[in-house]
Amino acid sequence: MDKLTKEEVLHVAHLARIKVEDSEIEKYQIELKQLLDDVDQIKDIVVESQELLVTPVEHETILRNDSDTREVEFNMIKKNVPATNGNFVEVPVMVNE
């Protein structure tokens, strides 16, 4: 069966920031290839106008003022945070020394 290479799967997984287990690579080689073959069909569709429709919104979207609209207490959001340290969200090391 036609499939992506292992490197291609790992590249796509990196773009998506999703770790792929070694045991899953072969499955993704096939499944991602099927989907990418599907979307490749778009190249064959002939369309006259090059105008793009990004959203069906027809009205003017008005930008709001760049100011605070509401304030939320950290205590309220804290219960959904996976790890906290005092009033901070705790994460693993971000900068390597």
Add this chain to the structure above:
Amino acid sequence: MNRYLDLSIPEIHELFVNHKITPVDLVEECYHRIEENSDLNCFITLNKSEALEYAKKLGEEKVEEDNLLWGIPIAIKDNISTKNIRTTCASRMLENYVPIYDATVVEKIKSKKMIIIGKTNMDEFAMGSTSRTSYFGAPKNPIDKTKITGGSSGGSAACIAGALTPLALGTDTGGSIRQPASYTGIVGMKPTYGRVSRYGLIAFASSLDQIGPMTRNVYENALLLNEIVGKDKKDLTSRECEREDFTRFIGKDIHGMKIAIPNYFVSNIVSNEIIQKLDHVVEILKSNGAEVDYIDMKYLDQAVTLYQIIAMGEASSNLARFDGVKFGYRSSQSDSIEEMYANTRCEGFGSEVKRRIMVGSYLLSGENAKIYYDKALAIRNAMKEEFDRVFQEYDFILGPTTTTVAYNLDESLDDPRKSFMDDVLVIPVNMAGLPGLNIPMGENDDHMPIGLHIIGNRLEEARMYQIASFLENKLK
């Protein structure tokens, strides 16, 4: 146990007004039915003690005589944020997530004194056509429990079809209200894009997503839509519309209406038993003074490809927020932040969601954005113009909602393309931002429901309810 839930909403309202029953009676009946039918797996989270407490409080207040939805129980799809009620999107990623605010639609539901019974099962992050990608297991079709409910709003559809609650909210990105409504034999409306605020809806594909009502009949669908529409300053894609009563044309005849049926919607991709039902509907329409033409429409057969590119692209961007930092699941197996992102998303998402995010990320990366995404948007524009052209001449576009009836729950999930093909007839509506409505038009020899899809021009929901209600009566 009483059977008040089998009454129509106006009949229930009458009982409230005359003090024959209280909201507690209805809410207790809902939970009794949900417990008796727990094998349907319609709900991820129940709101039982809060709902009963609220119903008791309502019962001590005066009944709002001009508010038909006062005290009526409603189920909410689990991708719509509900303050203090767990909202999971049927994903491990949000298994323990409790929103601190209500979606705008939920605020509206509460302001009309409806009672939130619980959060319904769905495909994980609304990605799927069978509700089988749910982290909490698939819901079952109440008509035949060996069959799928469809998806992604499968829990809401089964909840209505199983008569567990009279009202439910679903969401529709590429058919996720209309297709499960078809498979379970209920009424489901995807309103015009922008009619209903998406604030608080956990986004899948923002330019396609829309919240809509799922109900037992057309009239009650229109009643619920009345209360959830409106411009919202928290959602800049919501549109300013004059307040209207969507029930106002119900009961009027359909004489003189012009209806188009695209040839693609009756092509050999649709099973014969469904075409036969549609033929019967056409006879009813013609014999009641409507004009029906079969027409050619360009691009309909390309809708799935467009959808794959646009929906997966937008999803990969929207779901980037699930990184394990501020809310949701976090992997404990990481030494660096990069590792934490990748591990969290590997462990927190199911395989359908991961597949779509990966393909979406690839399609939007570098030069691909031009090759795939821009091309898809150009075709999307051409598709919208094609609909505009047809609506210059016709009032409605009709067709079947699905190509087959609901299939077996144990059918393989291995083909990643299958879930897209199930929605082939309903996706074009989302592309063009149009309203689409499913009503039942009969059943096959095995009693599985068959759905009719009514497509209207933008903001034509009231007229859609008119023709839908007319057909609903004729098809009884």
